[in-house]
Amino acid sequence: MLDRNDIFVGAAPSACSLLGAFRRRDLSPVEVAGASLERIRDCDDTLRAMVLVLDQLALTQARQAEDAWRTGDAAPLAGVPITIKDTFDIAGSVTTRGSLIHSRHRAFEDSGAVRRLRAAGAVFVGKTNTAEFGQSATCENRLPQVTRNPWNLRATPGGSSGGAAVSVAAGYVPLALGADGGGSIRIPAAMTGIFGFKPSYGLCADEGGFRAMSEFACAGPMSHEVADARLFLSVLADKDLPRQSVREALRIGLCVSPDDHPVDPGIRAAVVKAAAALRDLGHEVEEIDLDLRGWDEVFNALVLAEEWRERGFMLDYCGDDLSDYALASLRAATSLSVEQVAAARSRHAGYRARIAGLFDEFDVLLTPATASPAFTIGARPREINGQRVSGLWGAFPFTSPFNVGGNPAAAIPCDTAGGLPVSVQLVGRAGQDGPLLDLAEDLEEALTFGERIAALQFTGRVGNG
Numbered sequence: 001m002l003d004r005n006d007i008f009v010g011a012a013p014s015a016c017s018l019l020g021a022f023r024r025r026d027l028s029p030v031e032v033a034g035a036s037l038e039r040i041r042d043c044d045d046t047l048r049a050m051v052l053v054l055d056q057l058a059l060t061q062a063r064q065a066e067d068a069w070r071t072g073d074a075a076p077l078a079g080v081p082i083t084i085k086d087t088f089d090i091a092g093s094v095t096t097r098g099s100l101i102h103s104r105h106r107a108f109e110d111s112g113a114v115r116r117l118r119a120a121g122a123v124f125v126g127k128t129n130t131a132e133f134g135q136s137a138t139c140e141n142r143l144p145q146v147t148r149n150p151w152n153l154r155a156t157p158g159g160s161s162g163g164a165a166v167s168v169a170a171g172y173v174p175l176a177l178g179a180d181g182g183g184s185i186r187i188p189a190a191m192t193g194i195f196g197f198k199p200s201y202g203l204c205a206d207e208g209g210f211r212a213m214s215e216f217a218c219a220g221p222m223s224h225e226v227a228d229a230r231l232f233l234s235v236l237a238d239k240d241l242p243r244q245s246v247r248e249a250l251r252i253g254l255c256v257s258p259d260d261h262p263v264d265p266g267i268r269a270a271v272v273k274a275a276a277a278l279r280d281l282g283h284e285v286e287e288i289d290l291d292l293r294g295w296d297e298v299f300n301a302l303v304l305a306e307e308w309r310e311r312g313f314m315l316d317y318c319g320d321d322l323s324d325y326a327l328a329s330l331r332a333a334t335s336l337s338v339e340q341v342a343a344a345r346s347r348h349a350g351y352r353a354r355i356a357g358l359f360d361e362f363d364v365l366l367t368p369a370t371a372s373p374a375f376t377i378g379a380r381p382r383e384i385n386g387q388r389v390s391g392l393w394g395a396f397p398f399t400s401p402f403n404v405g406g407n408p409a410a411a412i413p414c415d416t417a418g419g420l421p422v423s424v425q426l427v428g429r430a431g432q433d434g435p436l437l438d439l440a441e442d443l444e445e446a447l448t449f450g451e452r453i454a455a456l457q458f459t460g461r462v463g464n465g
Contacts, residue, residue: 012081014225015223015228015232022079023069029066033061036173037053064121077175077235081172083126083172084114085128086127087130090110093127099142099323113209117177131162139162140323148377151192161180165222174224174225174228175221179217181217181403183198185220187411190421193421196410198410203239204236212307216406241434250439251283252284266416266417271367277443296393305336364427368423369398369422371394371396373420382394407427412449414449
């Protein structure tokens, strides 16, 4: 049972435990919001996860939640502090989208996902740093801050939802809103040792929201515990997703290195360990060769075409203010032809059908979440396990195929390698988000990784940096 001495010491309490404490009147949403804001003040000068801290809004929402608990009108997340990735609009607040160009852009209304979270009673303590326009799998941009990994201050937290991941990993909040267009929830979740979930494409609408990777991107939860992510996802999806027991043995396809891509030995060991845990739970785990090739032929052209459509004008008017990778995307888009975009759109349907066909034989796929643990900021690995890899996708080749496929996918922390967290990825059939969460929660309990890190004291001086 939580009491006032427990809140925000080390890892944040779970959202579910906070809600229970509010219901029993053991804790007040106002004091929890205050503890969250204090945690940010203590740590964020070092970690730099937050672009904007919303003290006044958070305390106002916390007082409203306190009144709602008192009158019996509490909504599903009433009083739970959360962070919002800075690609989502909060009415009255700046939305930088990770860009100097938008550093003074003030939103006049909530985007759809934020509107649902506000209606659910969540307390918005602030907005988190992101790669510019969500266009990188790390979190660097040209804003005057570099977000650091709580496990090692020299290491990247991953991206593009890097600030969101750090806000959970460092104990600012139990829940964060992220977005995943090519792995932008699962990659930073894996690199910071938290749970991240990419829903099936189209499950979580963000009406009026930021447009990038629109054929592939989903809003989704980042948390320490699967149960919290389930609660959060239920709000985003406007759909109850109660936990169901997994009664029948599932057919799980295990691939330690999809497309024969090199994988860090520590991550390989973690995948094997997760497979053993799933077998112990009674599931049938079969090692398979997984061919995911072809996703990039769809993804690259459609992402670049949208970048040009939405932000191509920036090349002429404000290109000097763009990060190198945002500038490179727009320049690459200038050489795209109408025919290439049409061909990519045509291939998209075929690729989705091909990925869907994998689930004729298996209920779930098990792969690494990333090929490498977190690496030094600004130094993407060019070699993994003795083999050369691409500087662009080499560390994280296993997430984007399932954005193109439209499948739900989860990154589940399960161990450490070289003092840094490593995760596995579970992928389900499109539309089967609830059953995938059920299996993820079973695996979480079997691996007990969350219990092992719960006592870690992330402070302003953290990691090995």
